[in-house]
Amino acid sequence: MNQKVLKQASLPDALTAALNERYDLHELTRMSRADLAAIAGEVTVLVTNGEAVVTRDLIASLPALKLIAVFGVGYDGVDVAAARDRGVAVTHTPGVLTDDVADLAIGLLLATSRNIVAAHKFIEQERWPDGGFPWTRKVSGARLGIFGMGRIGQAIARRAEAFAMDIAYHGRRPDSSLPWRYIDDLRALAQQSDFLMVCVPGGAETQGKVNRPILDALGPQGMLINISRGSVVDEDALIDALDRGAIAGAGLDVFANEPHVPAALRQRDHVVVTPHMASATRETRRAMSQLVLENIDAWFSGQPLITPVPR
């Protein structure tokens, strides 16, 4: 009960309450340097989320730290190498959010291609009596390129099959167990896609991978959907590609500098933006919270962690 747990980032209220009930919970954002220094030697667990950054310095400042529990599947914000160097385990919440993220990805794909947000505004602004809404882009039967065919990529592909889409993917390696076509070059995938869906993790390896050449390869009829991390897309190159008409539109749940979204992405008919909400349904947030608690409880009771990050 008096185990000290440090909460570093925003978490659902119910998860914070449950942590408070079970442990001696401290909130980093409400602490002074002196407050932190006073408990640092006793903090064994750090709880964070998918957007937050856990640096080597923060890890070093917590000498008793044994576990970093991430509320989210993406852990690109955590310096995992620093954690390993110190023998600190890292857990995340894979699987429980896959369906929601895939659902939103398809929602963004449809909203972008069929221009649903602009169509809504068209009615709102009472423009319909002056003439019909411009024609949009057909989804069924179109070519979908998925960059990162993991849990979420596969869930999107399964949904896209119901739209009779022609599905191909790119990643570090082909997965022979999957029925979809592998393309060993991202640029070639973009060239052969009407919609390019970004599903890879963030981090140094994927930083800016969707850049000007990839967007140019996607082409003036192509649309980009990003539900992974803002860091994967070179946002300036994206804005430039939209300005040049080098691509037709984008559906974005994630951004380079959240929660700030450049005006150039906010004020366009062919760009649909959502505030990093792909996993934010009540049901999934409860499941993610439960998994965070189970991982922390497992650690405190000496049981194997439920969902450690891959080694």
Ligand code: NAP
């Ligand atoms: P996952 O199952 O690990 O899938 C990631 C896929 O990307 C795998 O197929 C992996 O294949 C591939 N990959 C990894 N590193 C790569 C690289 N450097 N180059 C090319 N491909 C690479 O993860 P997931 O559960 O599908 O989640 C994917 C990401 O979605 C998360 O990491 C997170 O950033 C994001 N996400 C966003 C939201 C949101 O709210 N918008 C919610 C949840 C997740 P190999 O390892 O075989 O290469």
Ligand code: 8YV
């Ligand atoms: C969450 C996410 O919005 O799982 C991830 O990687 O980005 C999202 O599910 C995030 O972790 C909550 O902060």
